[in-house]
Amino acid sequence: MDTAVGGASMYQLSPEIKEFRDVARRIVRDELLPLEQEYLKHPEQAYGLQPMTNLRAVFPKQVADRLEKIARDTGLWYVMVPEQHGGMGLSMLAQVVIIEEFMYTAVPFPWVNVPNILYECTGAQAERFLKPVIEGQKIHCFAQTEPNAGSDPGGMMKTSATRDAEQWVINGTKMWISGAAEADLILVQAVTDAEKRQKGGITMFVVERGTPGLKVEQPGIPTWLSQKAAQYFVHFDDCRVGPENVLGEVGKGFNLGQKWLTIHDRLLRGPYSLGKMQRALDMSIEWAKNRVTFGRPIADRQAIQWKLVDMYVDIMSLRSLTYEMAARADSGEDVRSEAAMVKMVAAEWGTHCLDHAIQIHGAMGESSELPLTQFYRYLRHYQIGGGTNEIQRTLIARKLLRG
Numbered sequence: 001m002d003t004a005v006g007g008a009s010m011y012q013l014s015p016e017i018k019e020f021r022d023v024a025r026r027i028v029r030d031e032l033l034p035l036e037q038e039y040l041k042h043p044e045q046a047y048g049l050q051p052m053t054n055l056r057a058v059f060p061k062q063v064a065d066r067l068e069k070i071a072r073d074t075g076l077w078y079v080m081v082p083e084q085h086g087g088m089g090l091s092m093l094a095q096v097v098i099i100e101e102f103m104y105t106a107v108p109f110p111w112v113n114v115p116n117i118l119y120e121c122t123g124a125q126a127e128r129f130l131k132p133v134i135e136g137q138k139i140h141c142f143a144q145t146e147p148n149a150g151s152d153p154g155g156m157m158k159t160s161a162t163r164d165a166e167q168w169v170i171n172g173t174k175m176w177i178s179g180a181a182e183a184d185l186i187l188v189q190a191v192t193d194a195e196k197r198q199k200g201g202i203t204m205f206v207v208e209r210g211t212p213g214l215k216v217e218q219p220g221i222p223t224w225l226s227q228k229a230a231q232y233f234v235h236f237d238d239c240r241v242g243p244e245n246v247l248g249e250v251g252k253g254f255n256l257g258q259k260w261l262t263i264h265d266r267l268l269r270g271p272y273s274l275g276k277m278q279r280a281l282d283m284s285i286e287w288a289k290n291r292v293t294f295g296r297p298i299a300d301r302q303a304i305q306w307k308l309v310d311m312y313v314d315i316m317s318l319r320s321l322t323y324e325m326a327a328r329a330d331s332g333e334d335v336r337s338e339a340a341m342v343k344m345v346a347a348e349w350g351t352h353c354l355d356h357a358i359q360i361h362g363a364m365g366e367s368s369e370l371p372l373t374q375f376y377r378y379l380r381h382y383q384i385g386g387g388t389n390e391i392q393r394t395l396i397a398r399k400l401l402r403g
């Protein structure tokens, strides 16, 4: 990393990306925003891992079907899917721009969330695991964290897999696993060589729902993200799977997890936050112009104007950073530290921005009829989920000090 200049600026939005952005924007305005009031009345349903799960939980079948049809007809269902797997083959930059649009509303748009590591599937695995996920017939979850292994999964992971004559036998407990109860496929990391651990001794397995020895503990762990608990303990008790359930190479599962976290999870926190932040700013400007106190709109007050300015500056800065890093990832640059940076500031600036928006709205800011508190909780969660901000800082520092 050239810390002095941060490399040459690379990103430019092509006409094609702008066209997709406009299509997404129209869908949000015409299809999703009109449904938002209804969606927000059902917080207990939210937080399935796939947007489609949440839509089907809240809306009548014909509404969810209609949105799915729009997603498939426009191709946006496949926004994350490479061309060779029947998707749109969009660059990371295009994905980031499109996903930002959809994050403008609490109503999920049904694009399919495919973890990039599933593209490691080979031969029969692709038919069995990857294709059904791409088509929305199967849902996955990612199981790394354990009761005593959060920030340091490589060093502290206890879940193990040992090989007998024909199969792998997995034992251990994972915790905080989002969407485990609805998942058909659990992507689980287990220690296969206790000496090597994260340096060649952790393997990723795809474990199918119903496999003997696999148990998702119910009810899940309640959190403030959703009234319906959506994180779970997952127990493996002599859970046997075949070599065909190994994702990637034996011993390389920790790197695979990092590959997912770095690009798929960390970089995408940029657009996840940006859409919500932009909505919060638009709502706050509108509210501030119309809310009158002491004979004048609150927008006339410097105390309010400065909050709006802070929000705007954070949005512009995060957008530039996210688009830039997406473009660099597209050009093949190693952006692991930069993705950590995106995740960190998306979470911190996002939380700050929503805090301002709630304050500007006064009591209405706390009303669950508006999406602001829901947005706030998600953005605050980003400071912990997928690696805490302290860990992101540690990763960035490591790179800074290495040279």
Ligand SMILES: Cc1cc2nc3c(=O)[nH]c(=O)nc-3n(C[C@H](O)[C@H](O)[C@H](O)COP(=O)(O)OP(=O)(O)OC[C@H]3O[C@@H](n4cnc5c(N)ncnc54)[C@H](O)[C@@H]3O)c2cc1C
Pocket: 141, 142, 143, 144, 145, 149, 150, 151, 152, 175, 176, 177, 178, 179, 223, 225, 231, 381, 384, 385, 386, 387, 388, 389, 390, 391, 394
């Ligand atoms: C809603 C939710 C959904 C989640 N979904 C999933 C999922 O789907 N799959 C999955 O595998 N996991 C999931 N997680 C787990 C999540 O990734 C972990 O909670 C996270 O990585 C932090 O681990 P921890 O909670 O064990 O914190 P700890 O590691 O115990 O850390 C506690 C505090 O100490 C700080 N800290 C730790 N080490 C250091 C250090 N070296 N220097 C400075 N500070 C440090 C941390 O930053 C944190 O502030 C989820 C968690 C939540 C809350």
